[in-house]
Amino acid sequence: MSKAQDFSKLYARVASDIATALEDVSRLDVSNDKGNAHLASVKEKLGEMKLRFDSEITYLEKHAEWDNFTIAFFGETNAGKSTIIESLRILFEEKKRQALIKRNQATVSDIQAVFSEKSDALIDELSTRYVSFCEDVAALGDDIGALVNQTQRDLLSTRQQLEHTQQDYTFCKERLNHAQSDLDNTRQALQGTETRLSESQSMLGQVRGELQQVGQQLQGARSDCQRSQQQLTEQSAQLQASQSQLLESQRQAEVARIASERRATVKLVIGLAVGLAFGVIAGVLGYAQLL
Numbered sequence: 001m002s003k004a005q006d007f008s009k010l011y012a013r014v015a016s017d018i019a020t021a022l023e024d025v026s027r028l029d030v031s032n033d034k035g036n037a038h039l040a041s042v043k044e045k046l047g048e049m050k051l052r053f054d055s056e057i058t059y060l061e062k063h064a065e066w067d068n069f070t071i072a073f074f075g076e077t078n079a080g081k082s083t084i085i086e087s088l089r090i091l092f093e094e095k096k097r098q099a100l101i102k103r104n105q106a107t108v109s110d111i112q113a114v115f116s117e118k119s120d121a122l123i124d125e126l127s128t129r130y131v132s133f134c135e136d137v138a139a140l141g142d143d144i145g146a147l148v149n150q151t152q153r154d155l156l157s158t159r160q161q162l163e164h165t166q167q168d169y170t171f172c173k174e175r176l177n178h179a180q181s182d183l184d185n186t187r188q189a190l191q192g193t194e195t196r197l198s199e200s201q202s203m204l205g206q207v208r209g210e211l212q213q214v215g216q217q218l219q220g221a222r223s224d225c226q227r228s229q230q231q232l233t234e235q236s237a238q239l240q241a242s243q244s245q246l247l248e249s250q251r252q253a254e255v256a257r258i259a260s261e262r263r264a265t266v267k268l269v270i271g272l273a274v275g276l277a278f279g280v281i282a283g284v285l286g287y288a289q290l291l
C-alpha cells in the first residue's frame with residue numbers, strides 16, 4: 001500500500017472520529033437552560049473543528065503530491081518565505097543555487113545561520129498554533145464536563161420528580177380504592193331503589209286502573225254536560241226570542257206614549273182656544289150690559 005493511501009485512510013479515520021463525536025453530542029438532550037447553552041457551545045466548537053479539518057483534508061487530497069517531494073510556504077509579504085526556500089535549496093545543494101553561491105562568494109555558514117533563525121521562528125509559530133489548538137480542546141473539555149455535571153443534576157431532579165410521582169400514584173390508588181367502596185355502596189343503594197321502583201310500578205298500575213274508572217265517569221259526566229249545554233242553547237234561543245218580543249213591546253209602548261202626548265197637546269190647545277172664546281164672549285156680554 002502506498003503512502004498516499006495510508007495518509008488518505010488516516011485522514012478519513014480522523015474525520016470519521018470527529019463526525020461521530022459531533023453526532024454523539026448532537027443526540028444529547030438537556031432540559032436545563034444552562035446545560036443547553038453549554039451543549040450549544042460544544043456543538044459549535046466541534047462543528048468549527050470539523051469544518052476546518054474537512055477543508056484541510058479536502059485541500060490535501062486535491063493538491064497532495066506523493067511522487068515528488070514538494071514543500072509549499074504560505075504567508076504575508078516579508079514573512080520569510082523566500083529565505084526558507086533559499087535555505088532549503090542550499091541544504092539540498094541545488095546546482096543552480098550552488099553556482100550562484102560560488103558566484104556571489106557566499107558562505108554556507110551564513111546561509112545556515114539565516115535558515116536556523118527562520119526555522120526557529122517557524123517552529124515558534126507552529127508551537128503557538130499548537131498551544132492555541134490545545135487551549136481550544138481544553139475549553140471544549142471544560143464545556144463537556146460542565147454539560148455532564150448539569151446532566152447529572154438534571155438526572156437527580158428527574159429522579160426526585162419520579163419519587164413524587166410514585167407518591168402521587170400511591171395516593172391516587174388509595175383514592176381509587178375509596179371510590180370503589182363508594183361505588184359498591186351506591187350499587188347496593190341502587191338495588192334498594194330498584195326494589196322500591198318495582199313497588200311503585202305496581203302501585204302505578206293500580207292507580208292507572210282507578211284512573212281508567214275515573215275516566216269512564218268523566219266520559220259520563222261529559223255526556224251529561226253536553227246535554228246540559230244543548231238545553232242551555234235551546235233556552236238561550238228562547239231567551240233571545242223573548243228579548244225580541246220585549247223590544248217590540250217597548251217600541252209599541254213608545255209609539256203609544258208619543259201618540260198620547262200628541263193627543264194631550266191637541267186637547268190642551270183646543271181647551272185654551274175654547275176658554276179664550278168663552279172669555280171674549282163673556283166680556284162682550286158684560287160690556288153690553290153696562291151700556
